[in-house]
């Protein structure tokens with residue numbers, strides 16, 4: 154196989170803290186190994202509309218501590234069409250790019266899989282999403298920072314919840330995955346987590362009320378994973394109003410503040426290790442895999458597995474929230 158001479162790098166989908174650390178690691182490891190780096194702006198949009206510029210080692214100076222992504226990110230409709238991907242391929246070739254590193258979530262990696270199949274190009278993915286919802290990896294870049302942001306916010310809400318003796322429903326992100334809600338609940342000492350994965354098993358709200366969760370406490374905080382089907386925290390508040398009017402429930406939606414902020418040390422290290430490994434993978438002739446982490450070891454996960462249904466949070470962890478909230 155011909156040696157890779159030039160790679161393109163892009164960030165796509167929702168931004169996540171640690172994407173910059175990953176861009177830096179990919180860029181510098183490539184340059185260290187004599188590979189040119191082309192930065193592609195605004196995800197697949199930049200490939201389709203030719204927003205591509207060469208990166209030097211200096212292009213990624215002083216960014217490891219910054220949230221967001223210096224490459225910008227976008228959702229690109231054109232790339233979901235065959236014509237759009239054809240334009241992307243032509244621009245990629247014109248810029249001399251012979252392999253791609255794509256940093257993003259399941260949508261971005263699904264796009265990468267289709268693109269790689271159509272045009273026989275080497276693509277390596279990095280899991281960049283706060284949701285922790287990709288298959289074949291224990292962690293995604295951005296998850297730890299988002300979790301810490303949630304804990305900080307819930308600690309503050311606890312102060313007012315305690316003073317007013319109220320029930321607070323705090324909605325967190327997750328894209329139909331309950332990791333942020335569940336581990337956010339454990340880390341902040343919340344009374345419960347309501348997550349999409351448990352929805353078909355039990356009525357989580359009724360279970361909570363039946364446990365008499367608030368009788369001996371002067372405040373309660375429940376972390377609710379966003380869920381367009383049930384309406385998330387707002388949907389639950391409505392149900393409480395109708396079915397359990399004895400509770401005075403208030404809703405806080407943390408929203409996009411969970412995406413921002415300086416990445417934690419754990420996310421910076423994860424992004425740096427995965428970014429360096431992306432170049433090793435391409436040099437080894439790996440293609441169409443995502444870099445994952447399993448039990449502390451970096452692994453190669455085929456795109457088809459990475460974008461399958463995300464792993465379900467551990468049932469034992471749900472039990473821990475319950476036991477520790479008595």
Ligand code: ATP
Pocket residue numbers: 165166167168197227228229230232233234257258259260261262263264265267281282283284328
């Ligand atoms: P997050 O999990 O943070 O939302 P994501 O990567 O899942 O991130 P998406 O909006 O789902 O974000 O996908 C990002 C982009 O990837 C889309 O705008 C589109 O350009 C491309 N993409 C997604 N799915 C496909 C697909 N099936 N075929 C081609 N391109 C796709």
